[in-house]
Amino acid sequence: xxxxxxxxxxxxxxxxxxxxxxxxxxxxxxxxxxxxxxxxxxxxxxxxxxxxxxxxxxxxxxxxxxxxxxxxxxxxxxxxxxxxxxxxxxxxxxxxxxxxxxxxxxxxxxxxxxxxxxxxxxxxxxxxxxxxxxxxxxxxxxxxxxxxxxxxxxxxxxxxxxxxxxxxxxxxxxxxxxxxxxxxxxxxxxxxxxxxxxxxxxxxxxxxxxxxxxxxxxxxxxxxxxxxxxxxxxxxxxxxxxxxxxxxx
Amino acid sequence: xxxxxxxxxxxxxxxxxxxxxxxxxxxxxxxxxxxxxxxxxxxxxxxxxxxxxxxxxxxxxxxxxxxxxxxxxxxxxxxxxxxxxxxxxxxxxxxxxxxxxxxxxxxxxxxxxxxxxxxxxxxxxxxxxxxxxxxxxxxxxxxxxxxxxxxxxxxxxxxxxxxxxxxxxxxxxxxxxxxxxxxxxxxxxxxxxxxxxxxxxxxxxxxxxxxxxxxxxxxxxxxxxxxxxxxxxxxxxxxxxxxxxxxxxxxxxxxxxxxxxxxxxxxxxxxxxxxxxxxxxxxxxxxxxxxxxxxxxxxxxxxxxxxxxxxxxxxxxxxxxxxxxxxxxxxxxxxxxxxxxxxxxxxxxxxxxxxxxxxxxxxxxxxxxxxxxxxxxxxxxxxxxxxxxxxxxxxxxxxxxxxxxxxxxxxx
Numbered sequence: 001x002x003x004x005x006x007x008x009x010x011x012x013x014x015x016x017x018x019x020x021x022x023x024x025x026x027x028x029x030x031x032x033x034x035x036x037x038x039x040x041x042x043x044x045x046x047x048x049x050x051x052x053x054x055x056x057x058x059x060x061x062x063x064x065x066x067x068x069x070x071x072x073x074x075x076x077x078x079x080x081x082x083x084x085x086x087x088x089x090x091x092x093x094x095x096x097x098x099x100x101x102x103x104x105x106x107x108x109x110x111x112x113x114x115x116x117x118x119x120x121x122x123x124x125x126x127x128x129x130x131x132x133x134x135x136x137x138x139x140x141x142x143x144x145x146x147x148x149x150x151x152x153x154x155x156x157x158x159x160x161x162x163x164x165x166x167x168x169x170x171x172x173x174x175x176x177x178x179x180x181x182x183x184x185x186x187x188x189x190x191x192x193x194x195x196x197x198x199x200x201x202x203x204x205x206x207x208x209x210x211x212x213x214x215x216x217x218x219x220x221x222x223x224x225x226x227x228x229x230x231x232x233x234x235x236x237x238x239x240x241x242x243x244x245x246x247x248x249x
Numbered sequence: 250x251x252x253x254x255x256x257x258x259x260x261x262x263x264x265x266x267x268x269x270x271x272x273x274x275x276x277x278x279x280x281x282x283x284x285x286x287x288x289x290x291x292x293x294x295x296x297x298x299x300x301x302x303x304x305x306x307x308x309x310x311x312x313x314x315x316x317x318x319x320x321x322x323x324x325x326x327x328x329x330x331x332x333x334x335x336x337x338x339x340x341x342x343x344x345x346x347x348x349x350x351x352x353x354x355x356x357x358x359x360x361x362x363x364x365x366x367x368x369x370x371x372x373x374x375x376x377x378x379x380x381x382x383x384x385x386x387x388x389x390x391x392x393x394x395x396x397x398x399x400x401x402x403x404x405x406x407x408x409x410x411x412x413x414x415x416x417x418x419x420x421x422x423x424x425x426x427x428x429x430x431x432x433x434x435x436x437x438x439x440x441x442x443x444x445x446x447x448x449x450x451x452x453x454x455x456x457x458x459x460x461x462x463x464x465x466x467x468x469x470x471x472x473x474x475x476x477x478x479x480x481x482x483x484x485x486x487x488x489x490x491x492x493x494x495x496x497x498x499x500x501x502x503x504x505x506x507x508x509x510x511x512x513x514x515x516x517x518x519x520x521x522x523x524x525x526x527x528x529x530x531x532x533x534x535x536x537x538x539x540x541x542x543x544x545x546x547x548x549x550x551x552x553x554x555x556x557x558x559x560x561x562x563x564x565x566x567x568x569x570x571x572x573x574x575x576x577x578x579x580x581x582x583x584x585x586x587x588x589x590x591x592x593x594x595x596x597x598x599x600x601x602x603x604x605x606x607x608x609x610x611x612x613x614x615x616x617x618x619x620x621x622x623x624x625x626x627x628x629x630x631x632x633x634x635x636x637x638x639x640x641x642x643x644x645x646x647x648x649x650x651x652x653x654x655x656x657x658x659x660x661x
Contacts, residue, residue: 024583035577035585036573036577036579036585040577043577056575077578077579078578080579081578104397104399106399
């Protein structure tokens with residue numbers, strides 16, 4: 001069931017939910033709750049490491065590749081903020097939803113059914129590459145990170161978010177999210193595939209990138225939202241740069 | 250399909266505001282300052298809303314609300330007409346027990362300010378006049394609203410159309426747009442009329458607001474600039490009709506009888522205004538692409554002077570939610586945004602609806618045991634400094650999860 005960096009069995013799980021990508025009360029509710037916090041942290045990293053245009057379109061001029069874009073939950077906001085976004089996903093059902101949603105919202109986003117290694121092989125390079133909640137669904141994280149890192153331009157940034165492999169994440173992502181709260185369908189996550197921040201950082205370094213930022217994301221049940229926190233024990237985000245040749249960007 | 254509609258280009262904005270009263274103006278000012286693309290729809294010409302005969306009421310502006318107005322840049326224009334409240338005395342008529350709030354118990358600042366509504370309107374109208382991304386539709390009326398995936402399409406009576414990501418309904422407790430959207434409400438008629446007017450008096454009020462409870466309704470006297478006060482007298486409908494028939498001199502005598510001669514001789518200034526008192530609580534404060542704000546969400550009894558302060562907390566919270574969504578490139582009117590607003594505001598609104606309704610019901614009767622309980626309650630609050638400080642801080646609008654614009658510089 002493995003196709004390059006893609007696990008087809010994992011895709012089946014998402015195909016079943018595709019129509020509900022944009023329903024914040026549906027099976028992808030955690031992504032909606034996490035999204036503002038994820039974007040906020042991501043913007044902080046962009047501001048620190050990339051060209052920042054400021055104003056209402058701070059990402060103007062940046063070329064972005066969103067790997068595993070799903071229904072476009074990240075591609076749309078980044079486009080509104082001024083970036084030129086290419087969203088790729090190996091699952092055509094996701095892209096159908098993403099294209100229709102962007103059309104209604106009046107946003108121009110290049111969506112393509114592709115694997116990240118296909119994009120890398122074409123020689124396309126980007127200022128910002130994102131892979132949010134993706135690496136925990138791929139069969140070979142090292143190969144995935146290597147292929148995605150190849151699409152990062154010198155001076156560019158790669159941002160990932162995922163779940164760590166700890167007792168806390170097993171309780172939160174499997175016991176709570178799948179069984180107790182019923183937030184996501186059972187079997188959405190395979191805990192054994194989760195990477196600890198140190199393991200993901202090692203993959204990034206091996207791919208020629210330099211990790212520059214790490215944050216945990218914690219759920220606040222009282223306010224039904226996520227906030228950033230120091231502890232990357234459950235959900236976390238990591239950012240890495242490809243240093244420009246002959247010095248740091 | 251209607252040819253004319255298909256051809257007419259709708260006006261596209263991020264947020265459309267229905268209602269150009271105090272709440273709608275404050276929301277426009279708050280969102281406009283953040284650079285949001287706005288449309289404001291108001292049924293009356295804006296100039297007619299600041300004519301002296303339009304509204305003779307005053308508003309109690311709590312500390313949190315004052316901070317918010319200052320953050321909008323509107324306070325300097327309001328301050329010359331704002332009288333600080335230094336003391337509040339709450340007492341049941343004919344009873345020796347009462348609560349006395351003194352601003353010195355919670356720091357050096359006043360408990361709040363009494364400001365004529367007209368002053369607030371003028372200041373906020375001036376504030377929004379400077380906004381470049383605001384389009385005024387006035388006088389205009391929304392006659393249809395249609396939800397699509399990408400936004401809400403509003404049609405105006407004159408044939409124009411607006412497309413918006415979010416509609417904020419700020420039309421007050423009897424909001425026609427809320428009705429148009431099919432959002433139901435619960436109502437409670439107090440069968441009272443509020444009589445509002447301005448008094449001139451001989452002696453200074455020293456910043457003291459007095460609230461007295463009579464079995465037929467509460468009576469409040471609120472300090473204004475100079476030797477003037479505003480009275481808010483809620484009275485059973487039948488009695489109010491009789492009072493309404495009195496000339497100014499007889500009316501003044503009636504006021505003096507209720508109030509004693511604490512302020513010396515009194516004289517009525519300007520016209521008297523009458524408002525029926527109805528509690529209106531909307532079934533919900535959001536609908537797809539719609540947020541109800543202020544009295545349109547719930548119009549409470551004016552007994553504690555909390556109505557507009559509650560509305561401003563809605564305004565500040567909604568503005569913060571919208572600004573945050575736009576800053577992150579997110580849709581400002583989708584279900585996630587509205588969930589956040591509803592979760593944030595529902596508790597505060599519910600608490601005040603119950604508290605103000607409860608106070609009013611508790612005092613507006615002559616039942617013996619209740620009377621005892623009331624005196625006991627007021628006596629207890631008076632004797633428990635932490636409880637008293639909590640009530641004071643709540644009335645000052647400083648309790649709960651405050652929008653950033655209402656926090657003090659120290660805690661922000």
